[in-house]
Amino acid sequence: MAPAPLLTPYKMGAFDLSHRVVLAPLTRQRSFNNIPQPPAILYYSQRTSKGGLLIAEATGISDTAQGYASTPGIWSKEQVEAWKPIVDAVHEKGGIFFCQIWHVGRVSNYDFQPNGQAPISSTDKPIKPVVRANGIDVSTFSPPRRLATEEIADVVNDFRLAARNAIEAGFDGVEIHGAHGYLIDQFLKDQVNDRIDKYGGSLENRCRFALEVVEAVVAEIGAGKVGIRLSPFAAYSEAGDSNPEALGLYMANSLNKYGILYCHMVEPRMITVGEKTETPHSLLPMRRAFKGTFIVAGGYDREDGNRAIATGYADLVAYGRVFLANPDLPRRFELDAPLNNYNRETFYIPDPVVGYTDYPFLDSTS
Numbered sequence: 001m002a003p004a005p006l007l008t009p010y011k012m013g014a015f016d017l018s019h020r021v022v023l024a025p026l027t028r029q030r031s032f033n034n035i036p037q038p039p040a041i042l043y044y045s046q047r048t049s050k051g052g053l054l055i056a057e058a059t060g061i062s063d064t065a066q067g068y069a070s071t072p073g074i075w076s077k078e079q080v081e082a083w084k085p086i087v088d089a090v091h092e093k094g095g096i097f098f099c100q101i102w103h104v105g106r107v108s109n110y111d112f113q114p115n116g117q118a119p120i121s122s123t124d125k126p127i128k129p130v131v132r133a134n135g136i137d138v139s140t141f142s143p144p145r146r147l148a149t150e151e152i153a154d155v156v157n158d159f160r161l162a163a164r165n166a167i168e169a170g171f172d173g174v175e176i177h178g179a180h181g182y183l184i185d186q187f188l189k190d191q192v193n194d195r196i197d198k199y200g201g202s203l204e205n206r207c208r209f210a211l212e213v214v215e216a217v218v219a220e221i222g223a224g225k226v227g228i229r230l231s232p233f234a235a236y237s238e239a240g241d242s243n244p245e246a247l248g249l250y251m252a253n254s255l256n257k258y259g260i261l262y263c264h265m266v267e268p269r270m271i272t273v274g275e276k277t278e279t280p281h282s283l284l285p286m287r288r289a290f291k292g293t294f295i296v297a298g299g300y301d302r303e304d305g306n307r308a309i310a311t312g313y314a315d316l317v318a319y320g321r322v323f324l325a326n327p328d329l330p331r332r333f334e335l336d337a338p339l340n341n342y343n344r345e346t347f348y349i350p351d352p353v354v355g356y357t358d359y360p361f362l363d364s365t366s
């Protein structure tokens with residue numbers, strides 16, 4: 001029998017992938033004082049298969065980038081050193097490991113900011129409190145401070161330095177987080193970005209910051225080690241756009257100029273966190289426009305993941321919650337084995353084991 005499409009090999013630039021099941025970046029909130037902790041060594045190595053691609057949880061580029069408790073950073077020497085054994089563990093099992101670098105922008109509050117200052121953003125418009133993906137916690141946000149035009153270059157530089165640090169920590173590359181209502185998305189989306197300088201107004205201007213970050217990171221570590229995540233259709237944290245198709249297509253075409261390795265797009269059906277909705281929209285126009293590897297994410301199961309690969313809709317499929325709950329997900333997909341259910345209540349608890357490294361493998365349950 002021919003292997004399922006998800007289990008076929010794929011060449012992504014210099015990387016030889018043995019299958020097309022990707023670990024999506026998942027915030028786990030177990031990095032105390034923004035420093036990755038030893039339990040992450042087991043967590044990531046459990047989810048590693050030879051020739052499998054893993055994308056690390058969103059990792060802050062600076063001390064102003066934080067918006068949630070105990071999320072990791074990669075701006076300090078101490079953080080770089082803490083990441084090294086985690087990356088080594090993935091490499092020892094033959095995995096390919098990318099670090100997702102982010103800045104949350106206005107999705108933050110005074111408590112997470114140095115000296116209790118206001119979070120920075122493209123705008124000074126605040127966002128309303130929101131229930132988190134675990135369905136329990138409510139996040140509240142402080143009014144942001146609009147970045148001055150001349151300050152933006154400093155943030156671009158923070159992304160560049162974070163990328164350099166990620167390579168120093170041993171990561172194979174970085175994924176720039178340009179999705180889900182965080183800082184880059186706050187510039188991209190016209191329902192947030194109300195600027196009147198060269199970073200606001202037209203589609204070209206709103207995409208300028210994102211593309212400057214891409215350009216800086218490519219110049220620092222090389223295009224073959226750079227991916228980006230985008231969610232043109234999503235409206236997380238009140239970051240929606242009036243014409244998501246145009247935004248997605250403009251970005252896909254613009255990214256080609258930099259020759260980056262991959263574009264990781266979130267499905268239009270994922271308009272709100274964790275809920276699939278019926279939609280007439282599709283990522284296909286962006287898929288056709290982008291010249292590199294195209295990764296899709298958002299509510300995929302085994303069947304529609306296989307269909308996405310078989311029809312050429314995507315090259316790779318990223319899985320989040322289902323990979324969290326099934327550390328051996330590629331193996332389960334190969335055997336069409338039953339899946340563990342994930343427990344939302346343990347997504348963001350600080351426990352180093354529960355809801356983190358205690359999900360059973362197939363061979364321990366059979």
